[in-house]
Amino acid sequence: MAENKNQLLVEVDDLKTYFHLHEGTVKAVDGVSFNLYKGKTLGVIGESGCGKSVTSQSIMRLVQTPPGKIEGGHIWLYHYNEDGSVKDKVDIAALKPESKELRAIRWRDVAMIFQEPMTSMSPVHTVYDQINEAMMLHLPGITKEETRARTIELLRRVGIPQHEKMADAYSYQLSGGMRQRAMIAMALSCNPGLLIADEPTTALDVTVESQILELIRELQAEYNMGIMYISHDLAVVAEMSDDIMVMYLGQAVEKADTNEIFDNPLHPYTQALWRSIPTIDGSLERLDSIKGTIPSPYYKHSGCRFYGRCEKRIEGKCDESFPELLEVKPGHQVRCFLYE
Amino acid sequence: MNSQDIILDVKGLKKYFPLKSGGLFGKVQGYIKAVDDVTFYVKRGETIGVVGESGCGKTTLGRCISLLYEPTAGDVKVYLDEGVLDVGNMNKEETKKFRRNVQMIFQDPYASLNPRMTVLNIVGESLLVNDVAKGDEMEQMVGQIVQKVGLKVEHLRRYPHSFSGGQRQRIGIARALVINPQLVVADEPVSALDVSIQAQILNQLKDLQKDFGLSYMFVSHNMSVIRYMSDRIMVMYAGKLVEMAPREVLLNHPRHPYTELLLSAVPRVSRRGSFRLVTPGEPPDLLNLPQGCVFNPRCKYAKEVCKEVAPSLVQVGPDHFVRCHTLDEFELKGI
Numbered sequence: 001m002a003e004n005k006n007q008l009l010v011e012v013d014d015l016k017t018y019f020h021l022h023e024g025t026v027k028a029v030d031g032v033s034f035n036l037y038k039g040k041t042l043g044v045i046g047e048s049g050c051g052k053s054v055t056s057q058s059i060m061r062l063v064q065t066p067p068g069k070i071e072g073g074h075i076w077l078y079h080y081n082e083d084g085s086v087k088d089k090v091d092i093a094a095l096k097p098e099s100k101e102l103r104a105i106r107w108r109d110v111a112m113i114f115q116e117p118m119t120s121m122s123p124v125h126t127v128y129d130q131i132n133e134a135m136m137l138h139l140p141g142i143t144k145e146e147t148r149a150r151t152i153e154l155l156r157r158v159g160i161p162q163h164e165k166m167a168d169a170y171s172y173q174l175s176g177g178m179r180q181r182a183m184i185a186m187a188l189s190c191n192p193g194l195l196i197a198d199e200p201t202t203a204l205d206v207t208v209e210s211q212i213l214e215l216i217r218e219l220q221a222e223y224n225m226g227i228m229y230i231s232h233d234l235a236v237v238a239e240m241s242d243d244i245m246v247m248y249l250g251q252a253v254e255k256a257d258t259n260e261i262f263d264n265p266l267h268p269y270t271q272a273l274w275r276s277i278p279t280i281d282g283s284l285e286r287l288d289s290i291k292g293t294i295p296s297p298y299y300k301h302s303g304c305r306f307y308g309r310c311e312k313r314i315e316g317k318c319d320e321s322f323p324e325l326l327e328v329k330p331g332h333q334v335r336c337f338l339y340e
Numbered sequence: 341m342n343s344q345d346i347i348l349d350v351k352g353l354k355k356y357f358p359l360k361s362g363g364l365f366g367k368v369q370g371y372i373k374a375v376d377d378v379t380f381y382v383k384r385g386e387t388i389g390v391v392g393e394s395g396c397g398k399t400t401l402g403r404c405i406s407l408l409y410e411p412t413a414g415d416v417k418v419y420l421d422e423g424v425l426d427v428g429n430m431n432k433e434e435t436k437k438f439r440r441n442v443q444m445i446f447q448d449p450y451a452s453l454n455p456r457m458t459v460l461n462i463v464g465e466s467l468l469v470n471d472v473a474k475g476d477e478m479e480q481m482v483g484q485i486v487q488k489v490g491l492k493v494e495h496l497r498r499y500p501h502s503f504s505g506g507q508r509q510r511i512g513i514a515r516a517l518v519i520n521p522q523l524v525v526a527d528e529p530v531s532a533l534d535v536s537i538q539a540q541i542l543n544q545l546k547d548l549q550k551d552f553g554l555s556y557m558f559v560s561h562n563m564s565v566i567r568y569m570s571d572r573i574m575v576m577y578a579g580k581l582v583e584m585a586p587r588e589v590l591l592n593h594p595r596h597p598y599t600e601l602l603l604s605a606v607p608r609v610s611r612r613g614s615f616r617l618v619t620p621g622e623p624p625d626l627l628n629l630p631q632g633c634v635f636n637p638r639c640k641y642a643k644e645v646c647k648e649v650a651p652s653l654v655q656v657g658p659d660h661f662v663r664c665h666t667l668d669e670f671e672l673k674g675i
Contacts, residue, residue, distance in 0.1 A: 047534040159620075177622050205393035205623060206561065210605040214618045232535055235564075235607035258612050276539035278568035280591075280606045281675045286546075287568065289539035293504045 007038040008078055009194050009226045010059065010110070015073035015093070017051075017058045020066060026297040028054040030250035031073070033325075036194055041220065041227040043241030043258070045234060045273075049294055050247040052230045056196045059228075060112050061092060061102055077109055108138045111187035113180070115199040121171040121183060127155070128167040131186045138190045154185040158215060177208035181215070188219065194226045201236065213240060234277055238262060246270050249295065249305040252325055256332040266334040268312045304337070312338060346419060347523055347555045348382040348405065353414030355397075355404050359627070372626045374400040376579040378414075379653060382523065387549065387556040389570030389587075391563055391602070393623045396576040402525045402559045406444040407435075418442065420522055440470055443516035447528035449508035453500040459486065459511055460496040466519045485518045486511075488551075490544060506537035510544070517548060527559045542568060563606045567591060572659060575599050578624050578634040581653065585660040592674040595662040597639045600672040633665065641666045 017029040029051040036042055046052045057063050059075055075092040095102045114120040122130055131154065132147045148167075155163035158181040171179055180200060187195060197216065201209040213236065220227055229240045237244060244261045246254045246269065254267040265271045275288040292309040295301075303319040304310070310318065317337055325335040355375040360366035375397040382388050390398045403409045405416070407427065416427035418438060425438050446452035453462055463486065464478045473481050483493045489510045500508055509529060516524055526545065530538040542565065549556060558569045566573055567587065574584045575598065583596040594600050601619050621638035624630060630637050636646040646665050653663045 047536055175622055206563070206607075207393065207601055207605045207619065208622055209607070211618050211620065213607070233607060234535070235609045235611075238609040238612050239607055262609060262612065273536060274609075276536055278539075278542070278562075278564040279610075280564045280567060280603070280608055281610055284568065287539040287543055289543055290536040291540075293506055293537065294534065 006040070007080060007084070008035055009038055010036040010078070010092075011074075011076040011089075012036075012055070012059070013074045013076065015055065015058060015075060016071040017054050017063055017068060018071045019068045024298040027250050028068070028297070029058060032247070032250070032252050033073075034245055034252065034255065036226045036228055038193065038226050039220065039224045040242045041229050041240055043237035043244040044228065044230045044247060045232065045237050045244060046247035047232060047294060049249065049297055051250040052247050053198055055247075056112065056198050056228060056230055059092060059196060060106060060110060061095065061097065062112075065097060077105060079109075103137070106138075107134050107187075107190045107192060109192060110194045110196060111190070111192035112196040112198065113183050113187050113200045115202050121179065121186075123170060123172055126168045126170055127151075127174075127182045127185075131182075131189050134186055135189050150189065151185070154188055155182070157219075158182070158185045158188075159211070160185070176204055177212065180204060180212055184212075184215065184219070188223070191223065192225065194228065195220075196228045196230070198230045199232070202231070202233070209236075216240070234273070235279070246273070249297075249301075251305060251335065252333075253306065253335045254333065255325070260332055264332075266328065266332065266339060267306075267336050268310045268338070269306045272309075272311070304335075314338075345383050346381045347384045348557070349415075349417045349419070350381065350405070351379050351415040353378045353401070353404060353416060354412045355400050355409055356412045370627070373579045373629070374626070375404060375411075378576075378579075378581045380574055380581060380584055382555050382557060383571075384419075384555055385549075385553055386571040387558050387569050389566035389573040390557065390559045390576060391561065391566045391573060392576035393561060393602075395578070395623050395626055397579040398559045398561075398576050399527055401576070402444070402527045402557060405523075405557060406442050406525045407438065408444070418523065436470065440466075440519050441522045443519065443521040443524050445509075445512050445516050445524060445526040445529045448532050449505050449512055450500075450532070452512055453508055455500055458497050458499055459491075459514075462500070462511060463515045463518050466515065470519060472519065482514075482518060485514045488548070489514045489517070490540070504537075505533050506540060509533060509537075509541055513541075513544065513548070517552065517554075520552070521554070523555045523557065525557045525559070528561070529558075530565060531560065531562070538565070545569070563602060575602065578626065578629060580634055580663060581661075582635065582664070583662050585657070589657065589660055594672050594674055595656055595660070595667060596635075596664050597641050597666070597670075597672065598635050600674075601638070603675050604673065606675075633663075641670050 013033050015029055015032045019026040019028055032055055044052045058070055070093045077090045077092050079087040081087045128151050131151045135142055135147045151167050152163050155167055160166050160178055160181050201212050231237050238258060241258050243257050245252050248269050254270045265274055272290045276290055290309055303321055304323050307313050307318045314337055323335045323337050325333050327333045328339045353375055354377060356371040356373050358368045359370045361369055378401060392398045404411045418425040420441050425434055430438060460482055464482045467473045467478045467481060491510050530541050560566050570587050572586050573590045575582050577598050583599045619638060632648045633646045633651055636642040651663050651665045653661050655661050
């Protein structure tokens, strides 16, 4: 098998996911593009309402229709031949909901772990039942004995003690950390190429969080998965990611590799975000807060979406026209008029 | 210590929750020791940070201090400008005085404000209840404090639902401060807020502390936030206070293995891509606490004695207290 680290797994191109509600249309994701590669992690940072979770749910096609709908763009999923050449590509965004093609992609090509493993696992099925179901559906021809053996092996791999016994436990019998481990085992059950992790450690205690973060990284090295790691926690994303995309109100405002974006942030929102967060080892100077609040999702912007809170705004320009996401130096893209 | 310098003195505080078997007359089968023998003090005008993982008792401790829970045992004294209050033995008058001077800010700004009351009534309620002011005078006082916390007078007639999370937290802060308290217990006041709003609230709390000479007991699970806010830090584990020290001492020269573990686990922007020390294990089940030191099953320094005897809290330096058997035997790593 060709172990190309930079093999393109998913190419998201100008994705638009809108929610049509009584109060108006929420453009939760409004023209977002990015690539996910084998063996690499893309970190997605943003505050509530920035569209980071809807982006990932669009890739998995978990957005409820109605009210949500993918209104534009493509989500290209690539398959490769043994020799590393492209076998085919499928546009996930164009697949019919609940279609066979879509079901074949979930878990096999793209798997997802969520913030709260308690609500994302069934309380009336054992851990084994749930992992078994995923494998039975997505790995045709697999036998019960094989799924049982594989489940126990996965539970051992993700560090669940007494894995044979725990396979028959219910999710409420596990602690938060153990539940997230079981969720990860389930996500890995069909050997996905891409793992989407949507705030997987937000509900966990910090000492348990560090265990789960290390586990995800070990598993990535072992299985050469691509990871899309979504979090509001800068430090977690910094530790986990090769590249980072910062989102604000449905758009990517800045993209670069992890070192570049932390050492040399360009967008005023990214800069302000970096300065507004208390750290364990940085300066103890007064934090710079970002003024104002995140605008209502129904608000119709006539220019840059960060205009109202931006300290570097150019009157007459930023409020009247829309900045594009442009590459201002190799590998570093930013959506801001200051760099045009 | 001179009692002039301290506002709160707590000795041997315990809060046990009984576990009952089912039914109205269920028998008590045991106790959850949410807070177990905690001794500490808060100096006037300082912020003491209380940090720990879920189930460590930090919230219960805060609630005991603000008398939302009645402690099971312990000696709590509050040294106010107008005299000392012995919290275990207060008459009605003294309880009222206590409540005026010790206020609380809550974590969830959505659950802690009554949706059917206007901002004026939410913030003004304690002025009414304590016979401080009513009518126009109350409105004027509420207007002042509301502006002080960064809201507008126009907001007074609105209901909580029309505010964002950050603004609601400001209402909660205004409600705590309007009565001019001396000690404020803040329980995870920024945990429910977006990162760009957190800094606004933290800075606001610091400014108000300076303006009003407040003492804070700041409870949080987030070590980075605790570091930013606190003069001294208390680390709790399974209901016990395991270490208490001035901020820089605790962060740079921790003496308890759990403090070391907690510090190493905090995610850091500066650690990009590098691996960290990971210790197995999870916070213990409070129903089934280990023998001896509560931390011993997760402790990489544990000795035989740790599995048998619970260590007691000893002073190891100025304002520095630790509960550990292996003191001085190992060099622990700070941040």
